[in-house]
Amino acid sequence: MDPYATYFSGYPYFYPVIGGLLDRLGGVELARAFSLLCMMGVTSCVYTVTQKLFSRNAAIFAAALYVSLGSVLFVGRLATYDALCMLLLGIATVLAYQVSLKRNPWLAIWIGPLLILAVAAKYAALLFSLPVLGILILFSLQKQGWWPMVLRVVIVIVTSALVGVLAYYFMDKAVLQGLSLTTTNRVAIIQRSPWQLLVRVLQLGGIAYALGIAGIYLLFREKRYRWLALLLFGSSLLVPAYHIYKQEYVSLDKHMAFSLFYAMPLMGFALSRLSGYTRQRLSIGRHWLAGLAIVLLVFTIGTQQAETIYAGWANTTDLSYELHTQLRAGSGRYLSEDIEVARYYAEDVSDSWQWNGVNFFYYTDPQKKQFSGNDAFTRAIDDSYFDVVELSFNYQPYQSHFIAQQMAASKNYNLVARVKFQNSFGIGYYYLWRKATPGQGNFTSLSQVKQ
Known part of the structure; x- marks a missing residue:
């Protein structure tokens, strides 16, 4: 038997068991369908977070933009652990916003276990978990104050530690080697220059990043959510920064779906303003065609990109x-x-x-x-x-x-x-x-x- 734990970039007894069961029941297409359902769940998380922050109209645009991205369409077709990992991170993000708005802090006990499960699905979730904690800290501070924020963060840290210790006790210790080889001490498999990687990032998310910058500008002008806007946009840069630093091309196409998830509220807000949708109730402004045109442009480019990426594997x-x-x-x-x-x-x-x-x-x-x-x-x-x-x-x-x-x-x-x-x-x-x-x-x- 292959020593999967020593080189697999996720815990081999978590998603592979789910994927293997799905394959037995309905073949690889059922496993692909599971990824599609997970990405639909992630899109729901985008909608929920954006609605809580801004408005229903901004949430509609954010969700529409997200499902139009080439990397998102690509991940939704793969029978891999990426979609499940993203769903777990998405639910944890929704809970981070939700617990920040409520007086009762105990909903935070679920964030830690969700993050541990996300890491078990894909070790790279270690990086993507940082924005979830940042959102919890910053949004709780804005909505509840210092001590309620500290309490929520302590709950997350304690539950994460308890679940992590329990997982470490039962897990195959060979995964530590896999974690090092594939994530924390990864050696680039397909090296590209920083310039080539930057160009690829802009190809996959250039329009989205432009809308994110527009969202930051609008929020700074309105003097609200300034630090949160910077946190969200900065979180979306973690993946490009990591790949450019490592000069690693492998998985960049998938990881951009993780990255842009965090900046989607900014993009939805910017597009809703550009389109004239300024109220909670749906109303057509004089620039509504501009918003629709941008969504259609992103979808057209995204489908072509997804087809090209997917065609990187030959028909066997x-x-x-x-x-x-x-x-x-x-x-x-x-x-x-x-x-x-x-x-x-x-x-x-x-x-x-x-x-x-x-x-x-x-x-x-x-x-x-x-x-x-x-x-x-x-x-x-x-x-x-x-x-x-x-x-x-x-x-x-x-x-x-x-x-x-x-x-x-x-x-x-x-x-x-x-x-x-x-x-x-x-x-x-x-x-x-x-x-x-x-x-x-x-x-x-x-x-x-x-x-």
Whole structure:
């Protein structure tokens, strides 16, 4: 079994259990539907928060803008933990506003557990939890005063600590390694320059950020919610700042949905003012078409962006067909660069233990000597350990080239299939090898897999 806890960016016994159950009941489409429902819940949170702060009209615009963003549409289609994490953060944010308005502080006991669950779903929620606490502190201070604010914050801290200690006692301690590798001490997988990342941030949220700045200007002019406006807008910059600092491109498209969630009240307020919707009751002002036009513009751009991002993954139908001609359940070992999709769609003709990815591989040779990393691949290929190998030179190109080079040098494998695919980056191929008579394989040069 894969050591999921050591590299998974969320607790492997939380969302994966939910996703696995949904997959068993209705396949991956049911898991996608669950993400869609979660994102609908997040949109409801956007509406609720904006309505509490400003007005129903501003809330309508905020919700309409949020569901039109490309990153939001993208996350709503993924069968991943992101949507569940966002829903938990969204509910915690609503409670932070709600408890700040009420005299009774005990509703705050639910904020801590929700934040812990959000972190369990996706470790990056550690960063996104900071705005929730900031909102609670600032809004409680404005509405209740110093001591009620302190009481609410203490309740959240104590409940978070209790739930955190309890979770630590029962959890698999290997998750600490996963937390470090994927979040707190992450090494960039796909590096981009700060300028490239800034351009990508503006592509995904440029219009939204412009509206957020307009919202800050209007609130400062009206002399209300000034510090809260700065907190919300500053919170929306946490994700871009983190990715630019780490120079990490991976997951930026998803994380922008988290980031812009916090600034949506500002954007909805600005758009309602621009459109002439200044009262709680719906009324059409002379500029109402401007607001509608901006929403439609964001939706048009957002759908195109979501389609492009989603097309970053190639259609694997043909790969699945070719794999089904080579695999046998309970017999053989398989190495795959695209292991997640290959293993998932080959569940009917293989078992999980038969699969290995190109990362975290360990090998014990017939003499019981243990190897890891590239040494493990070299020795395993020399021993013809893998019956079938699949590489695309796409997601792990350097590791894949090393493996292919070792297969060519050993002459232990036949190149049996080349499956064409196309994604938003261009055209490529999935290559399949099968174990041959040692030293007599037809794969002898990397030129045979030249893209």
